Amino acid sequence: MAGKNRPHAQQKRNNDMPTDQDTVDAYNAAAAEWAERLRNGNNPAHRFLEKPAMYGKLPDLTGKRVLCVGCGTGEECVHLASLGASSVTGIDISKGLIDAARETVPNMDFRVMDMENITFEANSFDYAYSSLTLHYVESWGRTLSEIRRVLAPGGTLLASTHHPVKWGSQVTRGKESDSFLMGYDRLVSGVPSVYGDYQTTRKVQDTWFGTLKVTYFHRPFSAIMRDILDSGMALMDIIEPMPIEEAAAENPSFWEIHRKIPLFMIIELRKA
Ligand SMILES: C[S@@+](CC[C@H](N)C(=O)[O-])C[C@H]1O[C@@H](n2cnc3c(N)ncnc32)[C@H](O)[C@@H]1O
Numbered sequence: 001m002a003g004k005n006r007p008h009a010q011q012k013r014n015n016d017m018p019t020d021q022d023t024v025d026a027y028n029a030a031a032a033e034w035a036e037r038l039r040n041g042n043n044p045a046h047r048f049l050e051k052p053a054m055y056g057k058l059p060d061l062t063g064k065r066v067l068c069v070g071c072g073t074g075e076e077c078v079h080l081a082s083l084g085a086s087s088v089t090g091i092d093i094s095k096g097l098i099d100a101a102r103e104t105v106p107n108m109d110f111r112v113m114d115m116e117n118i119t120f121e122a123n124s125f126d127y128a129y130s131s132l133t134l135h136y137v138e139s140w141g142r143t144l145s146e147i148r149r150v151l152a153p154g155g156t157l158l159a160s161t162h163h164p165v166k167w168g169s170q171v172t173r174g175k176e177s178d179s180f181l182m183g184y185d186r187l188v189s190g191v192p193s194v195y196g197d198y199q200t201t202r203k204v205q206d207t208w209f210g211t212l213k214v215t216y217f218h219r220p221f222s223a224i225m226r227d228i229l230d231s232g233m234a235l236m237d238i239i240e241p242m243p244i245e246e247a248a249a250e251n252p253s254f255w256e257i258h259r260k261i262p263l264f265m266i267i268e269l270r271k272a
Pocket of ligand 1: 092093097114
């Protein structure tokens with residue numbers, strides 16, 4: 001893996017890594033638990049920050065053909081349909097999650113599909129939505145190019161992803177505590193202790209909710225921006241969402257951390 005830890009300026013884009021198979025297997029195995037967690041609002045990052053911010057950015061979708069990229073167990077597709085979409089199609093690389101989505105929302109179109117190889121015809125959709133999925137691939141080049149291809153002219157992509165300031169930290173998970181450290185202690189003389197590595201594009205292995213083992217990619221902001229600039233779509237908006245006020249009372253620790261440290265970022269792109 002050391003060879004993959006390289007400054008982004010040296011990225012060999014053709015060798016960029018796809019979603020890790022172990023991560024797909026982990027999502028397959030955790031499908032029922034993942035669906036239950038979302039249903040119970042038991043994911044503070046979703047409930048107090050990401051979903052309010054993403055849903056707050058959604059327009060009236062009346063008559064729009066919507067593609068949901070990385071749809072998981074389908075809850076967001078139901079929300080997209082409630083905004084008037086004429087059709088909602090959910091794609092996800094995990095068969096387990098797609099099976100769960102089909103069970104929960106039987107009348108919707110769900111497909112097992114890799115966002116780097118979308119099999120729909122050009123101009124098939126008017127709006128694309130992708131929540132917390134882009135960071136599973138090392139580069140967004142192929143994914144953005146596929147989304148651009150399947151969007152009709154004037155179509156929009158709204159996507160959320162890890163914020164590189166938080167996810168470039170040194171992450172330590174424990175039973176009693178988690179730490180995300182970015183910074184350094186420097187003695188007047190001697191070697192400094194440096195925590196985190198913002199500048200290096202790298203694969204990160206992590207465990208969520210104590211059991212879900214995932215691999216995602218950290219990349220500095222300039223590498224993310226490079227993919228956006230190269231995508232041929234126009235950047236319409238970029239947001240560093242804050243937790244909603246309810247978090248202050250209901251989950252003070254989440255509030256205290258994430259009103260100061262960015263957790264995710266949201267981008268809105270438009271195809272000319
Ligand atoms: C953190 S979950 C988010 C799921 C859903 N959007 C939500 O917010 O509840 C990330 C999702 O991305 C999916 N995913 C990862 N890599 C993918 C790829 N290459 N193509 C399609 N889906 C992918 C995973 O299977 C998982 O469902």
